[in-house]
Amino acid sequence: MNDGKKKPVAKMDGSRRLLLGATSVLGGISAVGATAPFIVGMRPSCKTQAEGGPIKVEIKDILPGRLGVHVWRLKPIWILRRNNEMLENVRAATSELGDPKSAKSMQPAYCKNETRSIKPDVFVAVGLCTHLGCSPRPNQGDGFLCACHGSRFDFAGRSFKGSPAPLNLIIPPHHYADDNTIVIGEDPPA
Numbered sequence: 001m002n003d004g005k006k007k008p009v010a011k012m013d014g015s016r017r018l019l020l021g022a023t024s025v026l027g028g029i030s031a032v033g034a035t036a037p038f039i040v041g042m043r044p045s046c047k048t049q050a051e052g053g054p055i056k057v058e059i060k061d062i063l064p065g066r067l068g069v070h071v072w073r074l075k076p077i078w079i080l081r082r083n084n085e086m087l088e089n090v091r092a093a094t095s096e097l098g099d100p101k102s103a104k105s106m107q108p109a110y111c112k113n114e115t116r117s118i119k120p121d122v123f124v125a126v127g128l129c130t131h132l133g134c135s136p137r138p139n140q141g142d143g144f145l146c147a148c149h150g151s152r153f154d155f156a157g158r159s160f161k162g163s164p165a166p167l168n169l170i171i172p173p174h175h176y177a178d179d180n181t182i183v184i185g186e187d188p189p190a
Contacts, residue, residue: 054185072184076127086155097158106172116156125157130167
């Protein structure tokens with residue numbers, strides 16, 4: 001029974017207040033710790049990001065005669081800054097090539113030319129051999145050599161006659177955002 005009198009409220013002493021505060025802080029930390037994996041789990045994985053959209057690549061630091069390698073859709077992308085000697089080799093080697101005009105090969109229409117590029121001095125290609133997918137390497141100044149089965153390519157990624165590679169290297173869709181930036185994985189804006 002209630003006789004109408006209020007019961008006195010017990011005041012908290014300092015140790016109880018400290019215990020309540022510490023418990024609240026630890027509870028908050030636990031809540032954040034429990035939800036963090038779920039929040040991080042909502043981000044796309046590295047594999048998904050790599051398989052995704054276009055990438056931007058700065059080319060100002062790639063010197064003439066040098067090859068830069070980047071990754072797009074889990075594939076190596078070569079960006080070769082061709083020097084004058086390399087360009088001369090591209091123009092001179094046509095009689096030794098299996099598909100010199102790149103009629104059977106995969107490249108965007110804007111790269112279906114002698115140098116298989118938008119700008120003659122910058123070559124962009126998927127760095128995988130069209131025979132069995134190994135990654136060729138630069139070969140003593142005359143192009144690229146695939147060490148797996150001996151396929152040879154010139155500095156425009158065109159396969160030499162007698163190579164196991166049936167097609168030229170693939171040229172991915174790309175365009176220039178500015179003089180020093182290539183967007184790989186996206187055709188030029190209309």
